[in-house]
């Protein structure tokens with residue numbers, strides 16, 4: 001028997017004492033009274049708490065993703081891609097984390113979920129303002145999806161701002177021009193609220209980057225970060241779709257869409273289209 005193993009850590013009461021005069025505590029700094037009192041199930045069903053917690057945790061992670069993405073876009077606009085790459089790498093790690101959380105949700109069977117689904121009324125992920133703002137800032141501009149926030153002023157402001165601003169990809173293409181690439185004005189000065197239209201000029205620009213990486217190293221590295229981000233995002237979408245199919249089959253969604261058919265369709269969306277098509281052209 002190795003008697004160097006400890007069964008407890010030596011700490012005196014003095015060491016771990018805390019009283020209000022000492023100022024900030026763990027719980028007050030993290031506002032845990034507010035966060036931990038915000039789970040209010042509408043049913044007596046065991047699994048509803050898990051359903052609420054997963055969504056709340058996802059919204060917290062989304063909040064951080066938006067914070068990182070806004071800052072990353074601002075850095076690219078300033079021509080400073082190195083800090084932006086760190087932020088995008090962090091977003092990609094958070095996305096892995098979000099994708100993993102589908103496996104927790106999948107422990108809920110159809111019977112478990114259907115036992116409280118009626119209580120959810122017409123509420124749905126369609127109404128996630130942070131998710132919509134995140135998608136808009138990533139470049140998936142579909143203005144119609146902003147309409148569900150019309151009656152919520154804070155959500156609407158967040159989503160509208162994201163819709164009206166240039167996306168990560170828009171700023172990347174403007175950065176490429178400042179690096180010496182040539183792109184048409186219809187790309188660098190487009191109407192930001194409109195869906196992005198893939199262009200041959202942009203694909204040719206990426207081709208040049210991938211064929212002469214040492215000359216365009218910064219753009220090359222950045223392009224790969226974008227591809228990483230899009231792949232992670234796609235994995236989140238795919239796992240959402242598959243988990244939804246596993247739990248509700250091909251029922252319609254509470255938000256009014258066809259359900260899985262809508263989520264499958266969304267898998268076709270490309271955020272950085274030419275970065276994918278260029279691969280065939282190399």
Ligand code: HEM
Nearest residue numbers: 054058124125126128131244247253254255256257259266
């Ligand atoms: C039992 C679990 C879930 C089911 C059955 C489900 C089902 C659906 C369905 C059917 C839609 C399409 C919209 C509709 O008609 O309602 C949708 C959209 C959405 N869900 Fe879920 N979902 C689940 C969990 C989650 C979780 C944990 C999140 C994480 C935040 C989430 C986020 C979203 C988002 C953001 C959308 C909008 C997607 C888009 O417009 O592309 N869902 N969900």
Ligand SMILES: N[C@@H](CC(=O)c1ccccc1NC=O)C(=O)O
Nearest residue numbers: 120123124125126252253254255
């Ligand atoms: N759209 C889901 C309901 C749902 O998942 C949901 C309901 C309320 C709050 C968040 C939800 N999650 C994501 O869509 C359904 O059709 O069952």
